[in-house]
Amino acid sequence: MSPRARRRTLIVGGVAGGMSAATRLRRLDESREIVVLERGDHVSFANCGLPYHVGGVIEDRDDLVLQTPESLAARFALDVRTGHEVVSVDRDRRVVTVRDRHTGRLLEEEYDELVLATGASPLRPPIPGVELAHALRDLVDMDAIIARLDGPDQPTSAVIVGAGFIGLELAENLAHRGLSVTVVELADHVLPPLDVEMAAVVQSHLQLFGVRVLTGTAAAAFEADAVVLAGGERIPAGLVVLAAGVVPESALARAAGLELSERGGVVVDERQRTSDPHIYAVGDVAVKRDAVSGEGVLVPLAQTANRHGRLVADAILGRPVSARPALGTAVVGVFGLTVAAVGWNERRLREAGRPHRVIHTHPQHHAGYYPGAEQMALKLLVDPDTDEILGAQGVGRAGVDKRIDVIATAMRGGLRASELADLELTYAPQYGSAKDPVAMLGMVADNLAAGLTRTVQWHEVDAEVARGATVVDVRTPEEYAAGALPGAVNLPVDDLRERHGELSGRLLVYCAAGQRGHVAARLLTQLGHADVVNLDGGYRTWQPPVDLLAASGREDSTLR
Numbered sequence: 001m002s003p004r005a006r007r008r009t010l011i012v013g014g015v016a017g018g019m020s021a022a023t024r025l026r027r028l029d030e031s032r033e034i035v036v037l038e039r040g041d042h043v044s045f046a047n048c049g050l051p052y053h054v055g056g057v058i059e060d061r062d063d064l065v066l067q068t069p070e071s072l073a074a075r076f077a078l079d080v081r082t083g084h085e086v087v088s089v090d091r092d093r094r095v096v097t098v099r100d101r102h103t104g105r106l107l108e109e110e111y112d113e114l115v116l117a118t119g120a121s122p123l124r125p126p127i128p129g130v131e132l133a134h135a136l137r138d139l140v141d142m143d144a145i146i147a148r149l150d151g152p153d154q155p156t157s158a159v160i161v162g163a164g165f166i167g168l169e170l171a172e173n174l175a176h177r178g179l180s181v182t183v184v185e186l187a188d189h190v191l192p193p194l195d196v197e198m199a200a201v202v203q204s205h206l207q208l209f210g211v212r213v214l215t216g217t218a219a220a221a222f223e224a225d226a227v228v229l230a231g232g233e234r235i236p237a238g239l240v241v242l243a244a245g246v247v248p249e250s251a252l253a254r255a256a257g258l259e260l261s262e263r264g265g266v267v268v269d270e271r272q273r274t275s276d277p278h279i280y281a282v283g284d285v286a287v288k289r290d291a292v293s294g295e296g297v298l299v300p301l302a303q304t305a306n307r308h309g310r311l312v313a314d315a316i317l318g319r320p321v322s323a324r325p326a327l328g329t330a331v332v333g334v335f336g337l338t339v340a341a342v343g344w345n346e347r348r349l350r351e352a353g354r355p356h357r358v359i360h361t362h363p364q365h366h367a368g369y370y371p372g373a374e375q376m377a378l379k380l381l382v383d384p385d386t387d388e389i390l391g392a393q394g395v396g397r398a399g400v401d402k403r404i405d406v407i408a409t410a411m412r413g414g415l416r417a418s419e420l421a422d423l424e425l426t427y428a429p430q431y432g433s434a435k436d437p438v439a440m441l442g443m444v445a446d447n448l449a450a451g452l453t454r455t456v457q458w459h460e461v462d463a464e465v466a467r468g469a470t471v472v473d474v475r476t477p478e479e480y481a482a483g484a485l486p487g488a489v490n491l492p493v494d495d496l497r498e499r500h501g502e503l504s505g506r507l508l509v510y511c512a513a514g515q516r517g518h519v520a521a522r523l524l525t526q527l528g529h530a531d532v533v534n535l536d537g538g539y540r541t542w543q544p545p546v547d548l549l550a551a552s553g554r555e556d557s558t559l560r
């Protein structure tokens with residue numbers, strides 16, 4: 001290697017992780033040579049905004065391009081080369097080979113440190129005709145989708161394969177453009193990061209807005225104007241978009257002999273260093289340490305890529321930094337609903353055999369007496385032995401992101417679930433409640449941990465009835481008449497002191513959301529009923545998944 005006056009850092013990939021690394025490195029070290037090699041024609045663009053330009057919400061395409069090579073050269077003295085694809089890494093010589101995609105020329109570039117920020121590419125399942133399907137990763141993909149939508153034979157229908165975050169964002173945006181949209185999802189419900197009872201709310205919301213949702217369904221073939229499902233149904237589709245997940249773009253790392261995980265992510269240490277001490281990896285291509293299990297995990301999210309991009313610059317310069325385990329905090333908007341999650345869901349905990357306690361609530365996003373209060377559904381997962389918060393989910397029209405962010409912060413800080421009860425959060429009637437929804441979750445966690453209350457889950461009701469429990473609806477007669485659990489007797493909470501003598505044996509009490517049920521359970525217990533359980537989250541938690549199961553004809557589904 002020829003002697004150089006300045007240290008030289010090469011960064012492969014110029015979007016979230018790569019550009020965060022480059023700019024931070026410059027802010028800390030004016031003397032170093034920093035070269036960003038980006039295969040595409042754009043750097044620092046807003047992938048997360050792409051679906052919203054498809055739908056016309058972000059009107060100006062230029063708003064998606066946050067920086068250019070020229071602006072980055074002017075402010076940060078970065079040597080940013082678009083249209084430059086790194087095709088191999090010679091680790092011994094510390095040299096990469098780069099193809100200039102405009103001229104086809106190959107050239108070599110030396111490095112002292114190499115940062116791989118190559119991201120993840122959309123999964124393309126080996127299905128006949130898959131080449132006919134679009135995907136959405138970058139501006140080129142977005143332009144192709146828009147060209148199809150605006151083309152001479154403007155499609156009126158679209159099929160989205162995959163009901164994850166990107167799939168649902170696309171579904172909404174295509175519906176906004178007036179297309180008839182079908183979403184095909186292999187899993188049993190939309191948004192697999194959520195549990196079924198939370199996803200059920202989103203699923204019926206999608207249907208309310210005219211989106212056809214086919215879960216537990218595989219696409220078997222793509223044709224020019226249709227998608228053929230595994231069951232044989234042929235769905236007309238002028239546009240097909242694959243949104244079935246992403247895979248780390250790690251071919252370069254693999255060819256260079258770097259250690260990869262089973263799922264193809266580049267294995268890094270807590271300073272983002274790969275198995276080669278001169279090579280680092282950040283963003284979607286890199287494996288993170290999972291906050292709940294401590295194991296390697298892929299978390300393809302922008303904020304993680306940005307944080308680790310910043311961190312790797314510090315690591316390269318020898319600052320004492322260390323990546324924190326990843327929580328996977330995520331949020332998505334679906335036709336006015338906000339859906340957010342952090343940590344593990346119940347299904348994953350169950351499959352891993354990890355003990356957990358479940359709490360559902362349905363609070364208002366601000367004081368109920370102040371106009372405009374919107375109800376949300378929250379779910380908290382707690383380790384029953386340690387009180388550790390394992391995960392949370394929220395669905396609602398307003399205030400959901402704030403609650404999940406607070407819980408994510410609590411998890412990051414190592415707060416126990418019961419400690420949420422004691423958080424001092426802002427309150428005025430138009431913003432929250434004196435007992436904030438997060439604090440309420442903490443109070444329920446505290447009651448459960450202390451054994452002051454016992455709960456059963458929505459999917460345990462049938463078993464309770466089978467074991468002889470009397471189901472007691474403690475809501476008003478009007479609420480009861482509007483819909484109740486099968487076989488429930490109605491005994492309003494306010495009448496229990498007088499009428500509790502009518503009850504005996506094991507009692508399963510429930511109300512709309514769990515709160516009056518808790519009051520009833522406490523009262524009945526103190527009145528001498530020894531075996532009382534409350535339906536966690538009440539009727540509002542029980543009903544959506546039961547409706548979903550009934551609609552899908554799956555009475556006793558694996559969904560539970």
Ligand code: FAD
Nearest residue numbers: 013015016017039047048086118119283284300301302305
């Ligand atoms: P990328 O942003 O993918 O950048 C990698 C770059 O590396 C690419 O530009 C690629 O061309 C380049 N590259 C790859 N190989 C080479 C090579 N050999 N040589 C040169 N260049 C190469 N995350 C969220 O947290 N919230 C959201 O709302 C959200 N919405 C999204 C919506 C869409 C449509 C998409 C596609 C993603 C969304 N994400 C979202 C995910 C988020 O965009 C990614 O997690 C993030 O961009 C990852 O950053 P990265 O730097 O690792 O990879």
